[in-house]
Amino acid sequence: xxxxxxxxxxxxxxxxxxxxxxxxxxxxxxxxxxxxxxxxxxxxxxxxxxxxxxxxxxxxxxxxxxxxxxxxxxxxxxxxxxxxxxxxxxxxxxxxxxxxxxxxxxxxxxxxxxxxxxxxxxxxxxxxxxxxxxxxxxxxxxxxxxxxxxxxxxxxxxxxxx
Amino acid sequence: xxxxxxxxxxxxxxxxxxxxxxxxxxxxxxxxxxxxxxxxxxxxxxxxxxxxxxxxxxxxxxxxxxxxxxxxxxxxxxxxxxxxxxxxxxxxxxxxxxxxxxxxxxxxxxxxxxxxxxxxxxx
Numbered sequence: 105x106x107x108x109x110x111x112x113x114x115x116x117x118x119x120x121x122x123x124x125x126x127x128x129x130x131x132x133x134x135x136x137x138x139x140x141x142x143x144x145x146x147x148x149x150x151x152x153x154x155x156x157x158x159x160x161x162x163x164x165x166x167x168x169x170x171x172x173x174x175x176x177x178x179x180x181x182x183x184x185x186x187x188x189x190x191x192x193x194x195x196x197x198x199x200x201x202x203x204x205x206x207x208x209x210x211x212x213x214x215x216x217x218x219x220x221x222x223x224x225x226x227x228x229x230x231x232x233x234x235x236x237x238x239x240x241x242x243x244x245x246x247x248x249x250x251x252x253x254x255x256x257x258x259x260x261x262x263x264x265x266x
Numbered sequence: 267x268x269x270x271x272x273x274x275x276x277x278x279x280x281x282x283x284x285x286x287x288x289x290x291x292x293x294x295x296x297x298x299x300x301x302x303x304x305x306x307x308x309x310x311x312x313x314x315x316x317x318x319x320x321x322x323x324x325x326x327x328x329x330x331x332x333x334x335x336x337x338x339x340x341x342x343x344x345x346x347x348x349x350x351x352x353x354x355x356x357x358x359x360x361x362x363x364x365x366x367x368x369x370x371x372x373x374x375x376x377x378x379x380x381x382x383x384x385x386x387x388x389x
Contacts, residue, residue: 108364110357112349114279121275125360129367137363137370147366150358207272224360255278256353259346263339265291 112255121255122227131215131222135192138213144170157181164188168197184208199228270322274345277321282306283314287337290324294336 111124127134137143141158149155149172156179157171169183181202187210188196195213214225277283286300301311315335318324322341327334 108360110353110360112353114275114284121279123356125356127360127364127367129371133367133370133374137367143366143370147362148359150355151362255275256346256349258278258284259342259349262287262291262337263342263346265288 114255114258122225125224127222127224128220129222130220131217132192134215134222134224138195138215162186162189184211270341271345271348273321274323274341277317277323278345280314280317282311283318286311286314286318286335287323290335290337294327294334296332296334300335 108126113122113124129137137147139160139162141160144158144160145155148170153172153174155170156173157169160166160168162168164186166186167183168186169181171179171181173179182199183202184198184200186195186197188194193215197211197213199209199211201207210229212227212229214227216223216225278287282304285303289295289300289303297308297311297315300315301308304311315324315326318335319326322338324335325338327336
């Protein structure tokens with residue numbers, strides 16, 4: 105089976121970007137896979153990276169931290185704080201890529217089940233954009249709803265057209 | 267992701283701004299030309315241009331009258347590269363997740379079947 109495509113899209117008013125992916129499992133199970141270290145260690149990250157440390161304190165205000173080790177021995181951490189948890193459909197958490205601690209983001213994970221399949225949707229909002237573009241967006245983007253763009257395809261297209 | 271990329275993705279999240287970028291792929295253009303296809307006032311288009319300029323996606327000429335806009339491919343490339351890395355990480359993760367979820371569901375089934383058998387035996 106070829107893996108399903110990961111959609112990376114930009115939607116009006118939803119800075120910065122959204123991803124969508126469908127998996128063949130009920131969302132209760134997917135929720136577990138996204139929240140328990142015993143599961144996360146088995147799938148998160150490409151095979152070349154090893155998750156050497158995993159902590160999750162799944163409650164509002166609780167913290168999480170993942171550390172990955174690359175084949176050359178470098179370690180990199182991702183961490184943040186849970187803000188909202190609605191089992192088994194929604195998690196809102198802050199996200200920091202530790203090498204760049206200033207660029208914190210707010211991530212929303214939403215799981216939607218249809219016919220035993222789950223659509224995994226993530227929305228990543230960078231705080232700086234939220235602050236900076238909030239007022240711009242409110243006035244300009246009202247009434248504009250002609251859909252989302254596949255971000256990476258869009259960028260590739262724009263670069264090619266040059 | 268650093269602040270430059272934040273601004274880039276924020277700017278791309280709007281269909282008018284994407285259309286403006288697509289138009290600028292063909293050639294440089296002034297505000298009036300860019301406003302033409304849209305049912306929008308020139309000040310509204312100018313606001314979009316400001317967002318694009320702040321995000322480093324376009325640059326504007328010095329000619330005070332026309333201030334022609336042109337695409338800045340460096341920032342586009344930076345954003346495309348970042349997204350490429352992001353996609354690689356998550357595509358690989360999801361491909362593993364597919365397999366892992368199958369494994370978990372198979373285990374659940376075996377477990378359920380055992381439970382049913384034991385239950386029947388107990389009766």
